[in-house]
Amino acid sequence: MSNKRRGLFQRSLDGIEVVGNKLPHPVTLFAILALAVLLLSALLQPLGIRVEHPGNEGEMVEIKNLLSAEGIQYIFTSMTDNFIGFAPLGVVLLTMLGIGVAERSGLISALLRGFVLSVPKRFITLGLVFAGIMSSVASDAGYVVLPPLGALIFAALGRHPLAGLAAAFAGVSGGFSANLFLSGTDALLGELTTAGAAIIDPAYADNMSIAMNYYFIIVSTFILTFIGAWVTERVVEPRLGEYKGEYREKLETLTSAEKKGIVWAGVSVIVSVILMSLLILPENAPMRGTEGNWMDQIIQSPFMSSLVPIIAILFFIPGLVYGMVTKSIRNDKDVAGQMTDTMASMGMFIVLAFTAGQFVAYF
Numbered sequence: 074m075s076n077k078r079r080g081l082f083q084r085s086l087d088g089i090e091v092v093g094n095k096l097p098h099p100v101t102l103f104a105i106l107a108l109a110v111l112l113l114s115a116l117l118q119p120l121g122i123r124v125e126h127p128g129n130e131g132e133m134v135e136i137k138n139l140l141s142a143e144g145i146q147y148i149f150t151s152m153t154d155n156f157i158g159f160a161p162l163g164v165v166l167l168t169m170l171g172i173g174v175a176e177r178s179g180l181i182s183a184l185l186r187g188f189v190l191s192v193p194k195r196f197i198t199l200g201l202v203f204a205g206i207m208s209s210v211a212s213d214a215g216y217v218v219l220p221p222l223g224a225l226i227f228a229a230l231g232r233h234p235l236a237g238l239a240a241a242f243a244g245v246s247g248g249f250s251a252n253l254f255l256s257g258t259d260a261l262l263g264e265l266t267t268a269g270a271a272i273i274d275p276a277y278a279d280n281m282s283i284a285m286n287y288y289f290i291i292v293s294t295f296i297l298t299f300i301g302a303w304v305t306e307r308v309v310e311p312r313l314g315e316y317k318g319e320y321r322e323k324l325e326t327l328t329s330a331e332k333k334g335i336v337w338a339g340v341s342v343i344v345s346v347i348l349m350s351l352l353i354l355p356e357n358a359p360m361r362g363t364e365g366n367w368m369d370q371i372i373q374s375p376f377m378s379s380l381v382p383i384i385a386i387l388f389f390i391p392g393l394v395y396g397m398v399t400k401s402i403r404n405d406k407d408v409a410g411q412m413t414d415t416m417a418s419m420g421m422f423i424v425l426a427f428t429a430g431q432f433v434a435y436f
Contacts, residue, residue, distance in 0.1 A: 099425055100421075100424055100425050100428050101428075103425065103428035103429045103431070103432045104428045104431075104432075106432045106436075107428065107431045107432040107435055110139070110432065110435040110436050111139045111140055111144075111148075111435060112140075114136055114137060114138050114139040114140065114144070114435075115138050115139065115140040115141075117136050118135075118136045118137065118138040119138075121135075122135075122136055123135050123136075127272070127273050139435060148435075151434060152431065155430040155431050155433075155434040156426065156427045156430045156431070157430075158430065158434075159426045159427075159429060159430030159433065160264035160265055160267065160268040161260065161261040161262075161264040161265055161426070162423070162426045162430070164260040164261070164263075164264050164283070164381045165257050165260050165261050165419075165422065166416065166419060166423075167260075167381055167382060167385055168256070168257040168260045168381055168384055168385050169257055169415050169416070169419055170385055170389070170412055170415065170416075171384065171385030171386060171387070171388035171389035171392070172210070172256070172257060172384075172385070172388045172392075172415075173411060173412055173414070173415025173416075173418075174388065174389050174392035174393060174396070174408065174411050174412060174415075175388040175389070175391060175392030175395070176392070176415070177392075177401075177411040177414060177415065178392045178393070178395050178396030178399070178401050178402055178411065179331070179334075179395065179396070179399060179401050180334070180335070180338055180391060180392050180395040180396070181208070181210075181218075182218050183327060183331045183334065183335055183395070184335065185204050185207075185208055185215070185218050185219060185222075186218065186222060186327060187327050187331075187332075187335065188200065188204050189201055189204050189219070189222060189223075189226065190226075190326060190327070194230060197226060197227075197230065198240055198301075198302040198305050198306055199298060199299070199302045201219070201223050201226070201237065201240045201241050201244065202240050202241070202243060202244035202248070202297070202298050202301035202302050202305070203244065203294070203298045204219060204241070204244065205219050205240070205241050205242070205243065205244020205245040205246075205248060205301075206244045206245070206247075206248030206249075206251050206252065206294050206297055206298060206301075207252060207253065207254075207294070208244075208245055209245070209248065209249045209250065209251070209252055209256055209258060210252055210254050210256040215241075215244070215245035216242075216245055219241035219242075219244070219245055220238045220241045220242050220245070221238070222241065223237035223238050223239075223240055223241030223242075224237045224238040224241075225237070227240075227316075228316070228318065231316060232310065232316055233310060233313040233314070233315075233316040234316070234318070235313055236305055236309050236310045236313055239305065239309050240301060240302070240305040240309070243301045243304070243305070244297075244298070244301055247297060247301060248293070248294065248297040248298070248301070250262070250290065250293075251290045251291075251293035251294040251297055252290055252291075252294060253290075253291055253294055255283060255284060255287065255380065255384055256384070259283045259284070259286065259287075259290070260283050260381050260384070262283075262286070263281070263282065263283030263284075263285060263286070264283070266281070266285065267281045268433075280373055282377045282378060282380055283380050283381065284377065284380060330398070330399045330400070331399060333398055333399075334394075334395040334396075334398040334399040335395065337394050337395070337398050338391035338392070338394050338395040338398075339391070340394075341390050341391045341393075341394040342387065342390070342391050345386065345387055345390050345391075346387070349383060349386075349387070352376060353371060353374060353376040354371075359375075360374060360375045360376035360379070361374050361375075361376065362374035362375070393408065396408075396411075
């Protein structure tokens, strides 16, 4: 009976995989959705369908035919603005400028390796999943660093390397939106949420920031860490069986230059945080709000509205310091090169932003 259940479960997963592989690329999906909105607008507009605006009682919203002469003019004249005005585009690119320097200078990789290698053996699964979740702060860096590192660590401990690879991958993928820090993902999702809220109540949307989800992602980080570790040790490893391989490669620890770079990067973070605090904490500080009590003045302040460039700066500075100490950054050309490489890696997101921006505007 259990074999039949397992077989049915595996067959269902195979079916999901087949369907998933046949889905178009996300860029194509948004293009299809945009085209569908155009066609539906032409079909439904003659029917006189109207709905009440959710944010303005009594105001009726009617469908506009986007395939009419006026609609076609709108499609062509608004295409550039729809792309540039796509809410997450600018904030994600700005955030990644700072994060990209921290990643390409080697700081993110060194921090991940140093953390995982310093975790006691009995907590290594927890540490590996946690590091995977935290790696989302640097976009896709976790996919490159952690799965092979997890396999090496598990093999060195006599555990099945595939379990280590799976644990790291689960942390990176399953916990991609969770973190203890704000990241580019929060900038992306936050701007989308703010744009959606502005349709209902623009005044409410003005008080929103990319930190609106912060408490949730903090709690999610710990919950997903324990779930990922439990599944790895209680489900994945037992199914893989005992590891009988002879592969026992010695793990490379951080070099003295990497350790020194991390220390000085940490010092630069502390200094940066202190300087940032001086912009908002003192009374009459330039980035502090002016209305309400002291808490309101901090929450509803230019500082909170500027979290995207602040995050970029708080990653850029330690990344720069680490690169200068470890010699991965020798001059301004190296910094510009790392930023350029980061923007090159964002090409797919930029293309996606174009088609998604058209769909959102048409809808």
